Amino acid sequence: MINAERISQMSHRIFNTSLNEKKTIRENSNNPFAGSKFQKNILTVDTFESSRNNEVKFTGNNITQSTKRIYSTFVGSINDFCxxxxxxxxxxxxxxxRMKDxxxxxxxxxxDFGNQEVHPIEGIKNGLNDIKNILSYDVSSLIDTHVRxxxxxSKLDPQxxxxxxFVESLKALEEDLAVAA
Amino acid sequence: MNNTEIKTNKNYNRIVDIVDSLIINPNPEAIDVLEEIGTNSSIDEVRELTAKALVKRNETKSLSIVISQKGKGINDMSTVVAMSTINCLLSLEDKQEAMKILEETIASEDLAEDVIENARSVRALMNLSF
Structure with a gap:
């Protein structure tokens, strides 16, 4: 019964807006839309609700304004999740x-590999040649102790x-030569 | 001990390391060490190494030692040392400084005749090698 009354009030408001709006000019208004949105036409009914009305029940299912906000946040999060x-x-x-490609x-x-006709012995020979080439790389320069x-x-002081x-090594060499002679 | 045996000697290889390091040592005193110790050695192989090192440094002071000083470098009593030094001079990429020293040696009146004669012969070879 209460719901039916509210619906009738709502329809009355929707279809007879001019009856519910007063063209008033308020000075020092704290309405944030006063200057621009409604050109100083203030909606008198239910447009700006105070925080006290947050606890007003909307339906018979005990859903409050704050609960509604929480639900809307939840629905928004569901949308984001989607x-x-x-x-x-x-x-x-x-x-x-990418996997398919x-x-x-x-x-x-x-x-392509299968289309190439490779003789088994030739393949082994090629493999051995590859190993030989790898082994014949000049890696001595990398581990050359002389250069190091x-x-x-060369970074030490000469004198x-x-x-x-130099003197010590030369003396040792001369001794080695004397022993060998 | 022959030439092959000496080159496998541990102490000789240590001298090779030292002389090679003195070639690239940025300190000019490295030339003094090479002159004082290496060029006065009684071992031909060490004198040969030292003379080559002085040529490779390619500086006025080091080239003067192997070109203008009696008994050192191209004027060494050992033919092997003298020929190795000449060969090293001919192998230089930048022969400008060596040619300058040779010209000064040839023009000098204070030096021994055989030193001037050697310098003249090396200059002729250097001119051919350009």
Whole structure:
């Protein structure tokens, strides 16, 4: 019964707006829309509700204004979740497409390889040649102790450090030559 | 101990490391060490190494030692040392400084005749090698 009355009031308001609006000019109004939105036409009924009215029950199901806000937030979050879920599905689709492309290209390579007629002994020979080539790389330059020693010695002072070392080594060499003779 | 045996000697290899380091040592005193110890050594191989190192430094002071000083570098009593030094001079990419020292040596009146004669011979070879 109460609901029926409210519906009738609402319809009255909707279809007879001019009856419910007063053209008034308020000075020092704290209405945030006073200057612009409604051109100083103030809606008298239920337009701006005070915070006290938040606890007013809307329906017979005991849903308050704050509960409604929480529900709307929840619904918004569901919408965001749906968007994220949709984006996730899109990324899965892209990943699948990439996988498919990769498999196709690999399949083509395998087919190309299969089309080449390789004699087994020739294949082994080629493999051995590859190993030989790898082993014949000049890696001595990477582990050359002489270059490392020279670079290290070149940073030392010639008179105080290198000269005594030179004299000592020369003396040892002369001794070795004397022993050998 | 022959030439091959000496080059496998541990102490000789240590001298090689030291002399090679003195080639690239930025300190100019490295030339003094090479002159004082290396060029006065009684071992031909060490003198040869030292003379080559002085040529490779390619500086006025180091080239003067191997070109203008009696008994050192191109004027060494050992033919092997003298020929190795000449060969190293001919192998230089930038021969400008060496040619300048050779010209000064040839023009000098204070130096021994055999030193001037050697410098003249090396200059002729250097001119051919350009």
């Amino acid at each position: 968007k994220r879920f949709y984006n996730g599905i899109e990324s899965i689709k892209e990943f699948g497409n 990769g498999i196709v290209s690999m399949w083509n390579k395998v087919q 020693k020279v670079n290290k010695l 105080t450090v290198i000269k005594p070392m």
